[in-house]
Amino acid sequence: MKKFFSEFLRGIIKENPTFVLVLGLCPTLAVSVSVINGIGMGIAATFVLLGSNIIIAMLKNIIPDRVRIPCYIVVIATFVTINEMVMKAYSPALNRALGIYVPLIVVNCIVLGRAEAYASKNSVVNSLFDGLGMGVGFTLALILISAIREFLGAGKLLGHTVIKGFQPAFVLGMPSGALLVIGLLLGFFNVLKSKKE
Amino acid sequence: MNATQFLTIFISAVFIYNVILSRFLGLCSFVAISKETKPALAMSLSVMFVTTMASIITWFIYRFLLIPFGLTYLRTISFILVIATFVQFVEMVIRKISPPMYRFFGIYLPLITVNCAVLGVAVLNVDMFFMNGKAIPGSFYYSLFQGICVGLGYTLAMLLMSGIRERLDLCNVPEAVKDFPLAFIIASIMSLSFLGFNGFKF
Amino acid sequence: MKNKFIVSVSPHLHKDESIGKIMWMVVISLIPAGLAGVFIFGLKAFWVIILGVISALVTEAILQKLTKKKVTIWDGSAVLTGLLLAYNLPPQVPFWLPIIGSVFAIAIGKQVFGGLGQNIFNPALVGRVFLMASWPKYMTTFLKPFDAITSATPLALLKEGKLIEHISYLDLFLGKRGGCIGEVCILALLLGALFLFIRGYLSWHIPITYIFSVGLFTYIFGPRGLFTGDWLFHILSGGLILGAFFMATDYVTSPLTRKGQIVFGIGCGLITAVIRLWGGYPEGVSYAILMMNAATPIIDRYTKNKIYGTK
Numbered sequence A: 001m002k003k004f005f006s007e008f009l010r011g012i013i014k015e016n017p018t019f020v021l022v023l024g025l026c027p028t029l030a031v032s033v034s035v036i037n038g039i040g041m042g043i044a045a046t047f048v049l050l051g052s053n054i055i056i057a058m059l060k061n062i063i064p065d066r067v068r069i070p071c072y073i074v075v076i077a078t079f080v081t082i083n084e085m086v087m088k089a090y091s092p093a094l095n096r097a098l099g100i101y102v103p104l105i106v107v108n109c110i111v112l113g114r115a116e117a118y119a120s121k122n123s124v125v126n127s128l129f130d131g132l133g134m135g136v137g138f139t140l141a142l143i144l145i146s147a148i149r150e151f152l153g154a155g156k157l158l159g160h161t162v163i164k165g166f167q168p169a170f171v172l173g174m175p176s177g178a179l180l181v182i183g184l185l186l187g188f189f190n191v192l193k194s195k196k197e
Numbered sequence B: 001m002n003a004t005q006f007l008t009i010f011i012s013a014v015f016i017y018n019v020i021l022s023r024f025l026g027l028c029s030f031v032a033i034s035k036e037t038k039p040a041l042a043m044s045l046s047v048m049f050v051t052t053m054a055s056i057i058t059w060f061i062y063r064f065l066l067i068p069f070g071l072t073y074l075r076t077i078s079f080i081l082v083i084a085t086f087v088q089f090v091e092m093v094i095r096k097i098s099p100p101m102y103r104f105f106g107i108y109l110p111l112i113t114v115n116c117a118v119l120g121v122a123v124l125n126v127d128m129f130f131m132n133g134k135a136i137p138g139s140f141y142y143s144l145f146q147g148i149c150v151g152l153g154y155t156l157a158m159l160l161m162s163g164i165r166e167r168l169d170l171c172n173v174p175e176a177v178k179d180f181p182l183a184f185i186i187a188s189i190m191s192l193s194f195l196g197f198n199g200f201k202f
Numbered sequence C: 001m002k003n004k005f006i007v008s009v010s011p012h013l014h015k016d017e018s019i020g021k022i023m024w025m026v027v028i029s030l031i032p033a034g035l036a037g038v039f040i041f042g043l044k045a046f047w048v049i050i051l052g053v054i055s056a057l058v059t060e061a062i063l064q065k066l067t068k069k070k071v072t073i074w075d076g077s078a079v080l081t082g083l084l085l086a087y088n089l090p091p092q093v094p095f096w097l098p099i100i101g102s103v104f105a106i107a108i109g110k111q112v113f114g115g116l117g118q119n120i121f122n123p124a125l126v127g128r129v130f131l132m133a134s135w136p137k138y139m140t141t142f143l144k145p146f147d148a149i150t151s152a153t154p155l156a157l158l159k160e161g162k163l164i165e166h167i168s169y170l171d172l173f174l175g176k177r178g179g180c181i182g183e184v185c186i187l188a189l190l191l192g193a194l195f196l197f198i199r200g201y202l203s204w205h206i207p208i209t210y211i212f213s214v215g216l217f218t219y220i221f222g223p224r225g226l227f228t229g230d231w232l233f234h235i236l237s238g239g240l241i242l243g244a245f246f247m248a249t250d251y252v253t254s255p256l257t258r259k260g261q262i263v264f265g266i267g268c269g270l271i272t273a274v275i276r277l278w279g280g281y282p283e284g285v286s287y288a289i290l291m292m293n294a295a296t297p298i299i300d301r302y303t304k305n306k307i308y309g310t311k
Helices: A002-012 A025-031 A035-059 A065-090 A092-101 A103-107 A109-119 A124-154 A175-196 B003-016 B027-033 B037-066 B072-097 B099-108 B116-129 B139-169 B180-197 C019-041 C043-066 C077-087 C096-107 C123-134 C154-159 C169-174 C186-199 C205-220 C231-236 C240-247 C258-278 C285-303
Strands: none
Touching (some): A002 A124, A025 A092, A025 A103, A025 A175, A025 B027, A035 A065, A035 A092, A035 A109, A092 A103, A103 A109, A103 B072, A109 A124, A109 B099, A124 A175, A175 B180, B027 B139, B027 B180, B037 B072, B037 B116, B037 B139, B072 B116, B139 C285, C019 C043, C019 C077, C019 C186, C019 C240, C043 C096, C077 C096, C096 C123, C123 C285, C169 C186, C169 C231, C231 C240
């Protein structure tokens, strides 16, 4: 049980998909403009990640190596479609907010990346926890980045204006700003890490 | 079909709406593989090859399969499958030609499949060169050329970034921002400077 | 690994003066432009300049102290960055704008790369572009010279297709136009540049090729057909003179060799002209220089002088 927990934890800190593995940047840049969107995308991506990791781990011995990537894509696309339909039905507002990035989860590097690097080589249960950990790690990264970008770039948090008369820096709502925030956060984490040692 | 359109495609795809620095597609590999020029160029060549071939194949699929059978809503998924198959093929080739390069690319080679730049150019071709469900004259050649140019734009961004990072390798950069943090910050400044091309009208 | 080492490391010094002396000389050469800006736009401009310079100094001092490096804020480079940033701002920006701009310029444009000599991009321009993207309204509201009402810059008027007949070349040359504090008085800028030329701190390659490229390109692609462009207007407008003589020429962020510098100048000129003629923004100098800064390592790589005996 401890081993499963450490697999899970790995995806959050040591191998955080956004900050350490440098995956899934395109949607991160686009979606992390507001915290609500960040949370929404994180949950959706986690669902797809869980589903695809489990199925691919189950099928790993059947899928021929030479065509494994297209096969993974089919599995991933299935879950992305399920996710899209569920979102359209139960949270249409969020679906509209995330727009094109809902179907684009199919090209989220994290999902294919984990399928290729982990689920194809590990047991179903391990893959489940890996998917969960990576998904949560991605979501937490999204929340952190979008909190900064929403507050400093739009003067709001969760849609509410926090400080009156605050002139937000629009650049943070743009991808350039996102790249800057991620870079500075990474540097900050490195400083924390070196202080711990 | 005229020469100005080709010129416009070239300048747009490579400079004005550079796939990485203006459209922000293909960033994962951009930040990860741009540390040294040789691998950066190798990755760029691979991506350019895939974008070109993907443009060709997806054009045919759209024109002769999806439109006639009214299946255009299957665009994304069919394009992705085509790209995935093709990248698998590229992977096999690289594995054979240069195993060390293959190992170096690691996860980022199969990730060309989901490189937003590749799917992006396929979708862009369809959006730009088909009107009301019909291919505009010269559509195929424009799409092919745009595929090549997007690859060139990707190469340009990679070349610039690897040049910068190699130069910084010789300096003593603060420990905390070495490698990735600085790469992100450089990407941020580069994309800020490319904002200058916003609102372009020929 | 052998071909990773280049023989010389930037910045290149052709005399045995220290970096400090050069930086301070450039600062001195920029004083006329600043005085002109204050004269034309009033006391507000003065405060912008002071705030810009002081913020730059303080930021650099704090960052160097935090990273336990030697505090070198009196080498003139921070002052120069703060000054150039302020010169690139409209005169009546809110007080916090030059402060944030300078902090960003020094912290992100310079220190994050490891400090003086290691930055890839011109720090003042990094700051300006950041401010431009963050608070576009403040960065594009200009004052009428010798007045307190707002007015558009000549290039902005050109971009909107409005007539600019009431502004003469002399007006542009002396600075009687809306614009950023340090960019408007061409006379003052040229005086400063002349000073640097005479003392040997400035070489002609980048400024001349830059200005010439802009002039040629805007002449060819004129508004009423080929070869009808008003190249003199373009050369005297916007931030071209300020950029070509004082920012594109920054030792650290421009190529080492003469050949490379010419390529750099032409590149800057082309991009500036293209943005001015067909881009969404009226002025493209900052963006052009930053883009060419990014290309400088590659330019250096392919124009470096061959070492005798190697391939």
